[in-house]
Amino acid sequence: MDNQEVITDMPENYEELKSSANRNANWRERLDAVEELGNWKNQKSIDILKHRLNTDAVYQVREAAYHKLLAFGEDVQMPVRQKGELMKDATKVLLRIKKSLPRDHTYEEFKEKLKKMRIDLYDTYEGDKGADFDAWLEQTWSSLLKR
Template sequence: MDNQEVLTDVPSNYEELKSSANRNANWRERLNAVEELGNWKNQKSIDILLHRLNTDAVHQVREAAYHKLRAFGEDVQMPERRKGELMKDVSKVLLRIKKSLPRDHKYEDFKDKLKKMRIDIYDTYEGDKGDEFDSWLEQTWSSLLRR
């Protein structure tokens, strides 16, 4: 589809896009859904884009929703990058995961267990931190206190 062309009806895969836009443990899927919904100017798409703009934990998804809404002529503000914890009690969860591993575990063990146990946290921070994710996670891991 031409980038300039905006369709006003509802896409045939709307329900699938709606589900993808709300998939908590996959920021890439949410981003793709936002990009696709941004080609369909209708109230249903606008509502989903507004929800992603206002609630998504990953800045890249919020920013894409902002740009699509602006292209529709909506009066929205550029989202600010959130500071601190993006999800409730992340520090506690990370500490719990670290404590569940043997005392002499390696960073990769911690990273793997986080990904298996809490893909929602892993995915959200990976999406938000981008290329800085590994260094952020390793620094966070090393700073977590042991008993």
């Protein structure tokens, strides 16, 4: 826990933080918003942190929300890391993208097209997998049905 003083009124940039906390295609922005909102103990901040704790696909964001809520004295449970697909139909989307590319496409071409077409999916898995993201994505790409 950090020893930062908790402030009970509202931050001037509350609306901006609220938007950032709900930005689907940027887990780092959501994490930053959770960290900032965790310095302001009020019902609106608590509600947003609880929402991130219970619904965010990226474990790091859920874990940060948990720690901030715990510091506020809220009765919360440590989040469990999700297994399997983090987003509905992720494997189908990845397969569709692979099939849309030429037969002899490279992993890098696949990765770039995924980033362009589904930044939300790319960002969620990048946030969840961390340093293992590239290895995971390349392994997933190579295991998708051959065209």
